[in-house]
Amino acid sequence: MALAICVFCSSSQKIDPRYLKLAADVGTEIARRGHTLVSGGAVVSSMGAVTRAARQAGGRTVGVMPQALVDLEIADTDSDELIITTDMRERKGLMDARSDAFLVLPGGIGTLEELFEIWTSRVLGLHDKPLVILDPWGLYTALRHLVTDLYDAGFTRPDVFDAITWTTTVGEALSHLEAPTRSLSPAPEEIGESAAG
Numbered sequence: 001m002a003l004a005i006c007v008f009c010s011s012s013q014k015i016d017p018r019y020l021k022l023a024a025d026v027g028t029e030i031a032r033r034g035h036t037l038v039s040g041g042a043v044v045s046s047m048g049a050v051t052r053a054a055r056q057a058g059g060r061t062v063g064v065m066p067q068a069l070v071d072l073e074i075a076d077t078d079s080d081e082l083i084i085t086t087d088m089r090e091r092k093g094l095m096d097a098r099s100d101a102f103l104v105l106p107g108g109i110g111t112l113e114e115l116f117e118i119w120t121s122r123v124l125g126l127h128d129k130p131l132v133i134l135d136p137w138g139l140y141t142a143l144r145h146l147v148t149d150l151y152d153a154g155f156t157r158p159d160v161f162d163a164i165t166w167t168t169t170v171g172e173a174l175s176h177l178e179a180p181t182r183s184l185s186p187a188p189e190e191i192g193e194s195a196a197g
Contacts, residue, residue, distance in 0.1 A: 004062070005030055005177060006038040006099035008114040009046035010107040011074075019046055019106050022136065024053035025170045026105065031059025033174060038099045040091070041065035041083070043076045046105055051076050064095045092117065101130045101177040106139045122163040123156075132165045134173040140166075 007030075009023055023046035030037050030050075037054040040047050041063025051061050055078065063079040066087050075082060085091040092114060104115045118131055133140055144166065150156045167173040 001178075002034045002036065003100040003177065004036045004038050004098055005101050005103055005174075006095050007050050007103045007105060008040075008107060008111045009050060009105035010111060011040070011042050011045045011047050012108060013045050015045065015106075018137070020049045022046075022134070022170070023049040023105055026050050026103065026134065026173070027053030027055075027059070028057045029170050029174050030054050031057035033178070036060040036062060038062045038064070038095055039076075040095070041076050041079060042069065042074045044074050046107065048076065050105075051079065055080075062098060064091050064098070066091050096127075099129065102132070103173055103177060104131070104133045106135065106137070112143075119160075119164055123159050130165070130177050130179070131163060132167055132173050132176045134167050134170065136168045 007023075007026060010019065027037060027050040031054045037051060037059055039051050039061065041051075042048060042065065043051075051063065054061050060081075061076070061079045062081045062083070063076045064083045064085060065075050066085045068087075069075065070084055083094055085094060095114075096118065102118050104111060115131075115133070118127075118129075121127055122129070122131055135141075147156065147160060151158070151160060165176045167176060
């Protein structure tokens with residue numbers, strides 16, 4: 001079944017070229033498998049690499065970008081569909097709504113913000129869309145340990161681990177996104193807990 005796969009990734013132009021290659025490989029594989037790419041709509045860094053590669057491989061691309069960033073002339077105007085939003089909150093909401101699955105590549109605090117919002121809402125049972133991190137070189141290892149420490153300290157529940165899959169290869173990541181997922185059902189008394197717990 002064809003999916004709309006949202007990729008969260010870097011817009012920094014200071015990163016190692018291997019991250020751009022990774023993003024390009026992801027875009028190519030998304031298109032090869034017949035899926036649509038949903039992205040932040042930028043032409044720079046990993047965001048630009050994943051989108052260009054998807055298009056070059058014959059895939060459909062949907063970009064979502066706030067007007068303020070369009071004004072900086074970094075919008076991917078070649079996207080099959082470019083949606084302009086009023087702000088970042090609307091942008092994230094539309095990206096979430098337009099996507100069937102989420103893939104997180106190495107990135108900075110913006111990528112982490114997007115990751116945590118999707119992760120939290122999945123733990124709370126607000127959606128059951130698959131969420132996968134692709135981390136070939138261990139950039140997110142400290143994050144994974146932090147979440148384990150939070151669990152050990154009682155700040156999260158076991159569902160925080162069930163809600164996400166950690167992968168190291170493009171093929172593995174896409175296969176997990178394509179696999180059926182199970183819903184997570186939090187206990188009512190836990191709905192009000194902060195973060196992902």
